[in-house]
Structure formats: structure tokens, C-alpha cells
Amino acid sequence: MELVTAALQGQRHALARLLSLIENDGREARTALSALYPHTGHAHIVGVTGAPGTGKSTLVNALAKEIRAQGKTVGIVAVDPSSPFTGGALLGDRIRMSDLAGDPGIFIRSMASRGSLGGLARATADVIKALDAAGFEIVLVETVGAGQSEVEIARTAHTTLVVEAPGLGDDVQALKAGLMEIADVLLVNKADRPGAAKTARALEAVIHQHTARRRDPHVWQPPIIQTIALDGTGIPEVLNAIYQHREHLLSTGMWEVQERARVESELLTVLRQELLARLQAQVGEERIRAWVGRIAQRQVDVYTAAQALLDKESEG
């Protein structure tokens, strides 16, 4: 495929068009992805998540600058929400990334979530693969940032940064399950604001409980780092932590374990989509609609209906 060859050779326009192709799905995207796949597996994928307004975009900007200063190339994928009503989206993450303009070692792509709810778009993992194959050494992935249930990034990234900021909630927020548990590195951004030390202490207490097996060297201890992304304070420390986490994953064999888990989940997702599409094609919309009618009228429940549709399928 011409587009893939050009993108792999470093042609940026070809890469951009390839990303659109992947985003818009279709048969060509599949062909492209299978051609890309042998070239993937080299990038360190770093997720950045956290509530809106914690400074994720500014942090990604600061991290990218620091990584470039060390001579490595950076791909950035920034996801913002699509409107559930019109499907439109306002993607504003580039506003905070103006500093990175004009650098051929950086490629920034904004993505609309297009109805996905886990903080990433359906095609985000595949867009990351394309950037990986195109040779970007570190891929930073910024999630939508809607909050507490955005854990999909942990399945997608090797290292997940969770960004907090002072003054967003009491320490019970920090006790809730979800975001805290997926953090490989915890950041208290906007550390020049009042309450930063208190926020860091609250997080510390939670992390201590999570990693009660502290003496076990095989268990990663998520560091808590205070940053001011706007002026770069703490950014070298964050980058160090990211590299240390990578070393940890490699030396404990967890890199391999994660990779297998990621691939398994991807495979199951694709199978689910394919099987559903196949079933829908075989059963036909009309019969599905007939069952929907019966369920809505309380003549039958969803589980029985689903079983009936599946049974008929295996008979026929």
C-alpha cells in the first residue's frame, strides 16, 4: 500500500492521511494496519489522564519539549469528546502546544472520541500503532479527561500518568477506586497553588495503602511528583519516573505480560465486533426489530430474546 510505504519513510502528509484512514475505519484501514503491524512495538506509549482543568495538555507540551531536548522523537495523540447529539467536536488541545510547532521530531494529532466512553476513541490504539510504526520513540496519549472511570488508557499505554491539581476535591476523592489504581506516576500539577502539599499528602496515604506489599521489589511504587507544567518545574523528574517505570516493566517481565494482555483485549474486541456484525447480517434488521418490540412490550426479556436469536443462528 502506497500510503503505508510513504508514511513509513517519514512522509508526514502520508502519515496524516493514513491516520484519517484509520480513524474513518473501512476495509482499506484494515489493509493498512496489517501492513503497519510488523513495524510496531518500538515506541514507549505514555498515557496522560486526569480531570478536566488539571493541566494535561500543558503537561504534554512540557513533557514533549523535555523529551525533544534529549533528542528523542515524540508523537502526540490528544482526544477530546464528541457531542453525543450532533457528532461534532471541538478539539482544543493544540492551543497549549503551540511551543512544539516547527519541530519535525514531533507529530500532533487531535482525535474526537466519536461516541467512545472510556476516555479514548475507538481508533486511538490503531492511531498509536501508526505513530509507533512511523518511528516516533515516545507516544504521549492525552485522554478526554472526563474523570473517574477513564481506565481504558491503562490498557493502551505502557506507563500511565494520572494528573491531579490542588483544590479539586477533599481526600475522599482520592480514596475512590479507579484512576488512582491505574497510576504508574502521580502528578500534583499547579503545585504553586495553595493546597498542593495537602493534595500530595492525601495521595501519598492512598498509594501507601495500595502498595502495602511495599517490601516486594517486584511491585512498582508509583511516585508522587509535584509539577508546574507552565514553567517546567518537576518535568525532568516526571520523565525520569517514566523511564524508570519502563526499566521496571522490562526487568520484571511485566512488559511482556502487559503486551499479551493488551493484545488479548484487542483481539477479543475485534472478535466481538465481527461476530456481532456477522450475526446482524445473518439475522437481519427486521427480525432484530421484531424482538425489540416484544421485549419493549414485556412479552419476553432481553436474555431470552438474545438466546433465541443465537440458537436460531446455530441451527440455520
Added chain:
Amino acid sequence: MDKRLRILIAKPGLDGHDRGAKVIARALRDAGMEVIYAGLRQTPEMIVEAALQEDVDGIGLSILSGAHMTLVPRVLSGLRNAGLEHVKVFVGGIIPEEDADTLKQLGVVGVFGPGTSTETVTAFVRTQLTGS
């Protein structure tokens, strides 16, 4: 296929009034498009780079500074040099009529002055970019 129109909205030059740009960005979003908002103080080079990376179908430039005859041609030639001549450019702002004509001759598809309704702009953009 799940194709959506992608539009870059940017403000080249140094004027700091981005109200109009934001209104248009929101209107296009509400019309179902994916709008990449690049914000203030963009150089023509930055705009071309963003258009390339984001693989947009169109670019809306908002200029209130009076520098449109310098900035817009630079964006257009940058797009050509980057192989992006298919990207349609429209301009909003305070643009005298004779300048608007010149810009259109240079390849700008539409020029919108103050008081244009958002419906006019979104309908125009949709027609220009989809041909329907």
C-alpha cells in the same frame, strides 16, 4: 466508514480578539464537524503544519488586524508547498471588498465580514467541502 468533516480554525497574526473565531468554531461543531481550534497568534507556517498533521478538509482564518493581505497569501502558498492545495480556505474578519476580491482570486473560497450569521457560514462550509 465514519468520515467527518475536519476544519482547522486559527487566528494568524497578533490581534488578540478571538471571540469571532470561537463563535464560528462552536457553530461548526454544532453542525456536526470536527473542529481543531488552534487559537491565537499563529504564524502561517504553524497553520500549514497543523493543517497537515490534522489532515483537515478546510481552514477558517480569523483576522481583525488588517494584515490579511500579508497573512492569507502566505498561508495559501504554504499549503501549496506542502502539497495541501485541496484544503479549502475561508476568511472571516474586517476585510474591505476589493481585498476580498483579490483574496478570492488567490484561491480563498469565501470571505465573511462582521454580521454574517453562523448559519450562513456553516452552510457555506458544508457546501464547499462536500459539494452538496
